[in-house]
Amino acid sequence: MKLGPLNHVGVATPSIDEAVTFWRETMCASVIHEPFDMPEQGVRVCFVDTPNSQIELLEPLGADSPIAGFLEKNPQGGQHHLCFEVPDIEAARSRFEELGKRILGPTRIGAHGTPIFFLHPKDMGGILTEIMETPEKPADETGKFAWAQ
Numbered sequence: 001m002k003l004g005p006l007n008h009v010g011v012a013t014p015s016i017d018e019a020v021t022f023w024r025e026t027m028c029a030s031v032i033h034e035p036f037d038m039p040e041q042g043v044r045v046c047f048v049d050t051p052n053s054q055i056e057l058l059e060p061l062g063a064d065s066p067i068a069g070f071l072e073k074n075p076q077g078g079q080h081h082l083c084f085e086v087p088d089i090e091a092a093r094s095r096f097e098e099l100g101k102r103i104l105g106p107t108r109i110g111a112h113g114t115p116i117f118f119l120h121p122k123d124m125g126g127i128l129t130e131i132m133e134t135p136e137k138p139a140d141e142t143g144k145f146a147w148a149q
């Protein structure tokens, strides 16, 4: 497995609309789309663009949202997860399985349209870790992503 770029930092919030206003007006960040629902993930999502990464704002959606417990403990919201890209999601999943890391649920399609899975924070130095297959980008003449060489 080769660790790729930090794709995004997940930030939980009780109000995605208030969080978008904060990132736009206080942090002068670009938020170029409307929040959207991902019912299958139990979250409402909006991405904030920064020059080298993204902040993924997450509001709970539905009674069984996986971020409900986090917001109970952190009512103001806060840093929730780190998401790293990998070139091959199945190879990454096998590696973490072999290492005995707890994988939270099946591999599913994430907000960028590529497969993702989550690793338990208690097995990852306290950090809920999302692993995501790199979205299709123009490859160079070797056919590889620049960072993966």
Ligand SMILES: C[C@@H](C(=O)O)C(=O)SCCNC(=O)CCNC(=O)[C@H](O)C(C)(C)COP(=O)(O)OP(=O)(O)OC[C@H]1O[C@@H](n2cnc3c(N)ncnc32)[C@H](O)[C@@H]1OP(=O)(O)O
Pocket (backbone or CB within 6 Å): 010, 038, 041, 043, 045, 056, 058, 066, 067, 068, 069, 070, 073, 079, 080, 081, 083, 104, 109, 110, 111, 112, 116, 118, 120, 121, 122, 126, 127, 128, 130
């Ligand atoms: C859209 C997609 C995308 O990017 O494409 C997304 O990101 S969706 C993002 C939302 N989806 C997910 O997060 C899916 C994976 N997450 C989960 O399955 C869950 O959130 C868990 C990580 C298992 C936590 O669930 P829950 O809070 O109900 O469990 P729990 O209260 O038993 O927590 C177990 C222990 O982990 C700690 N804990 C909970 N959430 C944590 C977090 N985000 N970071 C660090 N530690 C965390 C709790 O404080 C507790 O520690 P103590 O025992 O010491 O008190």
Ligand SMILES: [Co+2]
Pocket (backbone or CB within 6 Å): 008, 010, 056, 081, 083, 130
């Ligand atoms: Co995420």
